[in-house]
Amino acid sequence: MKLPSEFIEKMERLLEDEASRFFSTYHEEKANGLRFNPLKIDRETFLTLVPFALSPVPFCPTGFYYDAHEQPGKHPYHAAGLYYIQEPSAMFVAEVLKPNPGEFVLDLCAAPGGKTTQLAAMMKNQGLIIANEIHPKRVKALSENIERFGITNALVTNETPEKLAKYFPGFFDKILVDAPCSGEGMFRKDEEAVQFWSQAHVEQCAIKQRHILDCAYEMLKEGGILVYSTCTFSPEENEQTIEAFLQTYDDLELLSIEKVHGIQPGRREWTNTNFEEMERTARLWPHSLKGEGHFVAKIKKTGPSPSWNGRYAKPNASKQMVREYRQFEQEVLQTEIEKPMYAFQHHLFALPDHCPNFDGLKVVRAGLHLGEAKKQRFEPNHALALSLKPQDVRYSLDLSSDSVECLKYLRGETIQTGEDRGWLLVTVDGYPLGWGKEVKGMVKNFYPKGLRIN
Known part of the structure; x- marks a missing residue:
């Protein structure tokens, strides 16, 4: 050098x-x-x-x-x-x-x-x-x-x-x-x-x-x-x-x-x-x-500071959006997320406790990104999967880290299971990796496109 x-x-x-x-x-x-x-x-x-x-x-x-x-x-x-x-x-x-x-x-x-x-x-x-x-x-x-x-x-x-x-x-x-x-x-x-x-x-x-x-x-x-x-x-x-x-x-x-x-x-x-x-x-x-x-x-x-007199962020998500999320939570999760619910357009976030008001700031992520409200249904975000533990969901699909299935999942491919349980948490040796949706024996892959391996 x-x-x-x-x-x-x-x-x-x-x-x-x-x-x-x-x-x-x-x-x-x-x-x-x-x-x-x-x-x-x-x-x-x-x-x-x-x-x-x-x-x-x-x-x-x-x-x-x-x-x-x-x-x-x-x-x-x-x-x-x-x-x-x-x-x-x-x-x-x-x-x-x-x-x-x-x-x-x-x-x-x-x-x-x-x-x-x-x-x-x-x-x-x-x-x-x-x-x-x-x-x-x-x-x-x-x-x-x-x-x-x-x-x-x-x-x-x-x-x-x-x-x-x-x-x-x-x-x-x-x-x-x-x-x-x-x-x-x-x-x-x-x-x-x-x-x-x-x-x-x-x-x-x-x-x-x-x-x-x-x-x-x-x-x-x-x-x-x-x-x-x-x-x-x-x-x-x-x-x-x-x-x-x-x-x-x-x-x-x-x-x-x-x-x-x-x-x-x-x-x-x-x-x-x-x-x-x-x-x-x-x-x-x-x-x-x-x-x-x-x-x-x-x-x-060691000296005094001006005291912060800003406001805290208030929940702004519509009742319908929260209802759709709660329905997903009831069907898919075994845990409840009790945080202020905040929406950026169709995207729902669970804010941290005592989150300050961020109007006017460029915010890229506000707490936990729960997912997106689509037509009459709620689609969970990758961030939610990675914040959970396997016991927090009703159904999961565990893949071995050295298996072909795990590689297929990370590539964004579908996996055959023969069951029909809907949303499930895909895990690797027991640790959450992302979402899949099991329909008619196939798991549709929801691993984010930008993270997939070639």
């Missing part, structure tokens, strides 16, 4: 004696990781079930390393949302924020959703997580990953940080700013990041990051916690960005992050004022642990 000469000079100057160890990592294989989904499976069952050789990521209880030759992204368990493929050092960030069930949480720069899915799993689908992504293309991937994980308490938005700051002053208990950055920690896994790198780009990123942090500050409650992270090494985007943020507001306290398993402190000598407290931040270096690299800072807002 050919690294930019300006980057090499800069890192040699910054790292001094450590530089050769740092640069030697570019001749090694990148670290591959996945995180199991505690909303669907526990650790022990997961380890017994999956056919990959895994070793634990020491700084993330749900994380594991896998070997480069494995292909977990192509396994049906991935389609069932049993795990998320994620670069290992990125897993540490959500562990630092650690939201509790019932809290109001914002992931401000959330795509593709690795950290959102991790935070939401910690919240056990209780409370509210707003996952925002400014780029329309990237927000689609974010929304799909939230769906696959069986997350029901997320509001996915496609907005600017400024617009959200106007809507949600002093609203959130916890905020994650996983900031857009120069991506120096991506070089081993993304050649494009190498081509894109320049010192000017680093400086542009730093300006953007400071602006995003200003917006996040407005939205944090008194006593609230903000975690800032990047996947880059440059001090301008890390220590110096946090230094500037702390200098701007006098009611912020930099909290200490535990340094174990090879995690290093931030560098005070890389700040502009030799700011001693910067050692409370954390750096994950590829030459100190198995991962591509991250910077993490944890900050508490």
